[in-house]
Amino acid sequence: MVIEKSGMKFTAPFVIAAGLSFAACAQDRPAATRDEPSISVIGAAPASTARRQRRSPASYNAVATSRPFVALTFDDGPHPELTPQLLDVLRNEGVRATFYVIGRNVQTYPEIARRIVAEGHEIANHTWSHPKLTAISAARLDQEMTSTTEIIQRVTGRRPTNMRPPYGAVNERVRQSMFQDHGFDVIMWSVDPLDWQRPGAEVVRQRLVDGAKPGGILLAHDIHPGTIEAMPGTIRDLKAKGFGFATVSQLLALQDAPAPRPAPVAPVVPEQAAVRRSE
Ligand SMILES: [Zn+2]
Numbered sequence: 515m516v517i518e519k520s521g522m523k524f525t526a527p528f529v530i531a532a533g534l535s536f537a538a539c540a541q542d543r544p545a546a547t548r549d550e551p552s553i554s555v556i557g558a559a560p561a562s563t564a565r566r567q568r569r570s571p572a573s574y575n576a577v578a579t580s581r582p583f584v585a586l587t588f589d590d591g592p593h594p595e596l597t598p599q600l601l602d603v604l605r606n607e608g609v610r611a612t613f614y615v616i617g618r619n620v621q622t623y624p625e626i627a628r629r630i631v632a633e634g635h636e637i638a639n640h641t642w643s644h645p646k647l648t649a650i651s652a653a654r655l656d657q658e659m660t661s662t663t664e665i666i667q668r669v670t671g672r673r674p675t676n677m678r679p680p681y682g683a684v685n686e687r688v689r690q691s692m693f694q695d696h697g698f699d700v701i702m703w704s705v706d707p708l709d710w711q712r713p714g715a716e717v718v719r720q721r722l723v724d725g726a727k728p729g730g731i732l733l734a735h736d737i738h739p740g741t742i743e744a745m746p747g748t749i750r751d752l753k754a755k756g757f758g759f760a761t762v763s764q765l766l767a768l769q770d771a772p773a774p775r776p777a778p779v780a781p782v783v784p785e786q787a788a789v790r791r792s793e
Contacts, residue, residue, distance in 0.1 A: 571693035573700035577729040579768040583760040584726050586611040588736040592626035597736045607749045610634050612762040614678040617642035617662030624669040631670040636761035639677040646683045676701045703733035715743035723751040
């Protein structure tokens with residue numbers, strides 16, 4: 515599926531039928547049974563206005579901007595070895611990213627969560643235990659989100675403003691809850707390198723670089739060695755293509771202003787219309 519907005523095309527995530535091959539909080543990928551295939555790309559107003567005035571849930575798989583920025587996002591950490599390695603790479607490259615952390619991992623590795631924030635990255639909510647949100651009760655949903663927000667805030671002093679649903683599984687009920695109960699934007703992605711399949715660092719790099727477009731949200735996981743290995747080359751290639759790097763919140767703030775309305779067309783009086791017809 516392709517969503518077209520403001521002249522840009524974003525390819526929606528792949529739908530894969532493959533089963534899970536990793537333990538509990540492994541890869542994000544759109545569930546084959548995802549309830550709603552459509553993802554909205556909101557670009558109707560400048561972010562500052564849109565976000566303040568929004569009255570309905572918003573989900574993004576890309577941001578409608580003409581500015582050459584992408585957001586690198588990393589899910590499922592913190593991981594005790596790989597996340598610090600990734601943070602080293604990002605620091606060396608001067609790049610800021612967004613980390614969709616799992617609450618129970620923040621509880622286990624609070625010092626890594628603190629380092630994520632201390633080094634200028636965005637930290638956001640990826641639930642406490644990585645369930646499929648469309649398949650759990652409202653009470654459990656609230657518990658997953660609230661406990662994760664609380665541990666992030668307690669450990670880092672930062673309150674997340676957006677979330678990513680495990681497996682990309684969302685429906686209207688989940689979206690409403692994220693908006694009404696938690697004040698969260700739902701953040702999907704525009705490029706999925708399928709790094710959880712561990713295709714090798716070169717493949718991950720190529721897929722991310724080939725898929726990047728202005729406003730793109732690049733999905734990756736800081737729990738796979740090949741993903742970390744892919745990052746220096748990925749970042750260098752993206753820089754060579756002219757891209758800058760923004761956190762998800764920064765990217766949302768780069769949304770293009772709405773196109774100006776066309777000037778009203780003056781009504782044609784009958785006499786003039788008659789003259790034109792006779793010409
Ligand atoms: Zn995940």
